[in-house]
Amino acid sequence: MNLHYLILAHTQAAQLRRLVDRxxxxxxxFYINVDAGVDLAPFTEAFRGSPPEVHLLEDGERYATPWGDIGLVHATLELLQRVLRTGREGYCILLSGQDYPLRSNEEIRAFFRQRPRTNYIESFKLPSNVWAQGGLNRIREYKYNLSARREDFITMPSPFCRRFYRPSVIKSWVKALLRGKLIVDRKLLRPRRFPAYLQPYGGEHWWALTTETVRDIFSFLGAHPDYLVYHRDTVLAEEIFLQSIVNHLYRNEPDRIAHKVTFANWGTEGQSGPTDLRINDLARLRKLGPGYLYARKFNATVDSAILDALDARTAISN
Structure with missing residues (x-):
C-alpha cells in the first residue's frame, strides 16, 4: 500500500522538513503546495537534498491559499491529480505544514491496511448545529473578499431573498462601502442555491481518502463542472467541497466513510482556527484513541518540546 501525503504549507520551512522526514x-x-504568496526560497533550501519522493511545487505551479478561499480547493485538487498520474494505489492523506504524527509509521500503515477501502473524513449533513446558522449562510450567500487578510470578507444574499434585509447584512453592506468596496454584481440577482444533485455536507478539511475514491471524485467533477464554479462564492469551501462529494458517492455504502484521523484542539467556541498544541497537551494527546494518527497544529518556534516528545514516543517502533 502506498501512502501519498498531500501537504498545504505557508510557513515554518524547517518544521515542514521535519514533518516530511518523520x-x-x-x-x-509527498506532494507539497507552499502558498503562492509566500517566498519559496526558504522551503527550497530546507528541502535541498531531499529524496525524489518529495515533490515541492515550484513557482508558476503553486496556488495561493488564503484562509477560507477557493484556492485551498484548487491546490488540493492539483496535488490529488499528481498522485493519480503516478498510478500508485493507496491512500491520499491531506495534512497542513503544521501537523505532526501521533503514531509510528508502522502503526499508521497498519491502521490503513485494516480497512483499505474506507475513507476517513469528518462529515455532517447541513444544516448542522456544529456551525453557526447551521452552515446555511455558507451555501446560500455570496462571499466577497475585502482584502487578502484572514477573515476580511463579507457574505451577501440576493436582494430577492428576505435575508438580504436583515440588520447583519445591511451592516456588512455598509462595511464594504466604508472600505471603498462598491459591490455591484449581476450574480446577486440570482438567489444562491446549492446544486440540487447532491446533499451538502460539512467537516474539517483534513482527511485520508483512497485513490479509488479520488478517481471517482474527478469523474464526478468531470460530469458536473458547475460544482467547482459554484464554490467560488463559498465561505471555507474546503470544508464542504469534498465532504459533499464523498457522501454522495457512498450514499448507499455508509461503511465506506469513517471518522477523521487528525485531532485538533478547537479551544473556545467560535474561534476560526485550532489552538496551538504545546508540551502541556502531551498527556491529552497520549489519551487519544488509536483512530487518531495525526494532530494539528504545532509551532516549533514557540514549543518544539512537544514535537521532541512525540518523536521519543514513537522512536522504538520506528
Missing amino acids: LAGPATS
Whole structure:
C-alpha cells in the first residue's frame, strides 16, 4: 500500500522538513503546495537534498491559499491529480505544514491496511448545529473578499431573498462601502442555491481518502463542472467541497466513510482556527484513541518540546 501525503504549507520551512522526514519511508511520497504568496526560497533550501519522493511545487505551479478561499480547493485538487498520474494505489492523506504524527509509521500503515477501502473524513449533513446558522449562510450567500487578510470578507444574499434585509447584512453592506468596496454584481440577482444533485455536507478539511475514491471524485467533477464554479462564492469551501462529494458517492455504502484521523484542539467556541498544541497537551494527546494518527497544529518556534516528545514516543517502533 502506498501512502501519498498531500501537504498545504505557508510557513515554518524547517518544521515542514521535519514533518516530511518523520513520515518518510518505503512506499511513501509527498506532494507539497507552499502558498503562492509566500517566498519559496526558504522551503527550497530546507528541502535541498531531499529524496525524489518529495515533490515541492515550484513557482508558476503553486496556488495561493488564503484562509477560507477557493484556492485551498484548487491546490488540493492539483496535488490529488499528481498522485493519480503516478498510478500508485493507496491512500491520499491531506495534512497542513503544521501537523505532526501521533503514531509510528508502522502503526499508521497498519491502521490503513485494516480497512483499505474506507475513507476517513469528518462529515455532517447541513444544516448542522456544529456551525453557526447551521452552515446555511455558507451555501446560500455570496462571499466577497475585502482584502487578502484572514477573515476580511463579507457574505451577501440576493436582494430577492428576505435575508438580504436583515440588520447583519445591511451592516456588512455598509462595511464594504466604508472600505471603498462598491459591490455591484449581476450574480446577486440570482438567489444562491446549492446544486440540487447532491446533499451538502460539512467537516474539517483534513482527511485520508483512497485513490479509488479520488478517481471517482474527478469523474464526478468531470460530469458536473458547475460544482467547482459554484464554490467560488463559498465561505471555507474546503470544508464542504469534498465532504459533499464523498457522501454522495457512498450514499448507499455508509461503511465506506469513517471518522477523521487528525485531532485538533478547537479551544473556545467560535474561534476560526485550532489552538496551538504545546508540551502541556502531551498527556491529552497520549489519551487519544488509536483512530487518531495525526494532530494539528504545532509551532516549533514557540514549543518544539512537544514535537521532541512525540518523536521519543514513537522512536522504538520506528
